Amino acid sequence: xxxxxxxxxxxxxxxxxxxxxxxxxxxxxxxxxxxxxxxxxxxxxxxxxxxxxxxxxxxxxxxxxxxxxxxxxxxxxxxxxxxxxxxxxxxxxxxxxxxxxxxxxxxxxxxxxxxxxxxxxxxxxxxxxxxxxxxxxxxxxxxxxxxxxxxxxxxxxxxxxxxxxxxxxxxxxxxxxxxxxxxxxxxxxxxxxxxxxxxxxxxxxxxxxxxxxxxxxxxxxxxxxxxxxxxxxxxxxxxxxxxxxxxxxxxxxxxxxxxxxxxxxxxxxxxxxxxxxxxxxxxxxxxxxxxxxxxxxxxxxxxxxxxxxxxxxxxxxxxxxxxxxxxxx
Amino acid sequence: xxxxxxxxxxxxxxxxxxxxxxxxxxxxxxxxxxxxxxxxxxxxxxxxxxxxxxxxxxxxxxxxxxxxxxxxxxxxxxxxxxxxxxxxxxxxxxxxxxxxxxxxxxxxxxxxxxxxxxxxxxxxxxxxxxxxxxxxxxxxxxxxxxxxxxxxxxxxxxxxxxxxxxxxxxxxxxxxxxxxxxxxxxxxxxxxxxxxxxxxxxxxxxxxxxxxxxxxxxxxxxxxxxxxxxx
Numbered sequence: 214x215x216x217x218x219x220x221x222x223x224x225x226x227x228x229x230x231x232x233x234x235x236x237x238x239x240x241x242x243x244x245x246x247x248x249x250x251x252x253x254x255x256x257x258x259x260x261x262x263x264x265x266x267x268x269x270x271x272x273x274x275x276x277x278x279x280x281x282x283x284x285x286x287x288x289x290x291x292x293x294x295x296x297x298x299x300x301x302x303x304x305x306x307x308x309x310x311x312x313x314x315x316x317x318x319x320x321x322x323x324x325x326x327x328x329x330x331x332x333x334x335x336x337x338x339x340x341x342x343x344x345x346x347x348x349x350x351x352x353x354x355x356x357x358x359x360x361x362x363x364x365x366x367x368x369x370x371x372x373x374x375x376x377x378x379x380x381x382x383x384x385x386x387x388x389x390x391x392x393x394x395x396x397x398x399x400x401x402x403x404x405x406x407x408x409x410x411x412x413x414x415x416x417x418x419x420x421x422x423x424x425x426x427x428x429x430x431x432x433x434x435x436x437x438x439x440x441x442x443x444x445x446x447x448x449x450x451x452x453x454x455x456x457x458x459x460x461x462x463x464x465x466x467x468x469x470x471x472x473x474x475x476x477x478x479x480x481x482x483x484x485x486x487x488x489x490x491x492x493x494x495x496x497x498x499x500x501x502x503x504x505x506x507x508x509x510x511x512x513x514x515x516x517x518x519x520x521x522x523x524x525x526x527x528x529x530x531x532x533x534x535x536x537x538x539x540x541x542x
Numbered sequence: 543x544x545x546x547x548x549x550x551x552x553x554x555x556x557x558x559x560x561x562x563x564x565x566x567x568x569x570x571x572x573x574x575x576x577x578x579x580x581x582x583x584x585x586x587x588x589x590x591x592x593x594x595x596x597x598x599x600x601x602x603x604x605x606x607x608x609x610x611x612x613x614x615x616x617x618x619x620x621x622x623x624x625x626x627x628x629x630x631x632x633x634x635x636x637x638x639x640x641x642x643x644x645x646x647x648x649x650x651x652x653x654x655x656x657x658x659x660x661x662x663x664x665x666x667x668x669x670x671x672x673x674x675x676x677x678x679x680x681x682x683x684x685x686x687x688x689x690x691x692x693x694x695x696x697x698x699x700x701x702x703x704x705x706x707x708x709x710x711x712x713x714x715x716x717x718x719x720x721x722x723x724x725x726x727x728x729x730x731x732x733x734x735x736x737x738x739x740x741x742x743x744x745x746x747x748x749x750x751x752x753x754x755x756x757x758x759x760x761x762x763x764x765x766x767x768x769x770x771x772x773x
Contacts, residue, residue, distance in 0.1 A: 312750025
């Protein structure tokens with residue numbers, strides 16, 4: 214690990230100002246950043262510790278939703294009675310991720326900002342446009358089993374690793390921030406993470422130093438909340454493919470459905486146009502035209518890179534399983 | 543709490559280097575009043591361009607902290623890079639906490655910070671200044687073993703024993719989580735009170751602790767046994 218100086222500011226504004234300095238990084242849970250610093254993939258010269266800023270509460274908002282402080286730990290968010298009751302897909306996604314120890318440390322804002330687990334991003338001996346822009350992408354011709362099948366570019370086929378972010382996307386969460394100038398803004402989760410394009414090293418719409426202060430959830434979204442995660446072992450593994458779904462149905466017919474996917478792209482993947490295909494269909498009818506139209510919509514433009522070709526049919530099957538789970542009540 | 547700038551301390555040569563003096567001077571010009579802690583040597587921002595590769599390297603930064611370890615206040619001065627795990631093992635000679643993977647994947651380094659189980663390898667000692675840490679050395683009361691330790695002995699919940707301190711500290715934290723009603727990935731109903739600790743629940747909740755000897759059946763038996771006592 215490279216040497217760094219360390220400070221612990223008193224206010225979000227002071228933290229944003231400190232973090233805007235070249236080479237500075239914010240640290241909260243640190244479970245991803247410190248791992249990357251040990252491997253010298255991240256080499257900050259200054260760490261700004263935000264753990265004691267008090268942004269660790271979950272409060273009701275005036276429109277019936279919740280405001281989740283950026284420092285709320287993943288374990289506490291998953292266990293919150295309001296989240297368990299009204300936002301089950303979020304609890305389920307959080308509980309499907311990491312280990313008990315990591316969920317005790319990892320934070321809401323930090324989870325959104327975690328970096329890809331692409332093997333080549335981690336291997337400093339190999340080219341990676343995300344780690345070192347302009348060097349190339351070793352995954353394109355390499356072992357790309359865990360990589361993206363939608364939204365990728367010829368510069369980067371990495372995926373976003375978060376489970377929580379997929380649930381936030383299906384819930385239409387909003388990210389609230391403060392910048393080094395003290396300006397505050399709200400970023401819809403759909404616009405928060407970026408596709409790689411020609412700048413895979415720029416992963417979010419945050420500006421240098423801009424600090425996430427909270428994430429807000431809208432008023433509860435009715436329907437069955439399901440998070441279905443396919444992975445290589447039963448626990449403590451990243452998603453190969455995951456689906457966050459909220460299905461509102463009555464008498465076996467879908468009134469409305471939302472679905473977002475993990476493991477497919479550089480960001481949580483959601484195609485709203487595909488969701489409307491399910492409205493009015495028979496819940497759990499995976500052979501019907503409505504299901505096929507929805508799955509085709511999600512996978513429009515999908516392509517495999519060899520080792521990850523299996524993900525494309527797996528998306529359909531995982532969606533089918535999630536809808537069956539919703540049908541089972 | 544204060545920082546020291548002992549540039550050469552970690553490479554064995556004495557004295558303060560020219561680079562350290564340069565950095566200290568630059569930092570003094572950029573000190574902000576908002577910080578409750580402030581490094582004497584901070585990065586030089588003026589001539590650097592964004593991007594980690596272009597940043598000048600800093601000399602080692604040291605900082606004095608106090609940790610409450612197993613009920614005892616311990617003062618130490620650490621390089622800011624020191625993980626809590628290395629502070630325990632190397633600075634405080636508390637070698638009961640083990641280093642396995644050092645990347646948060648195996649759980650051998652599990653300790654309780656303010657009562658919550660945490661991977662000590664993935665957090666910095668300076669981030670826990672003033673906080674309470676319980677290690678495997680702090681669980682027993684004198685010669686009286688903690689009930690979890692007794693259960694691991696009774697059920698032979700280990701072979702080589704290297705993962706055992708982490709398994710036991712993780713169990714202590716996990717049972718507290720169950721007591722607080724925290725659900726797990728395998729909990730059927732998120733809104734029902736936490737039921738009995740089944741084998742399935744124990745395996746899921748303990749999945750952050752690996753055992754390469756694969757003593758899992760006996761670990762599960764030990765935890766199941768003790769969960770009735772301490773839950």
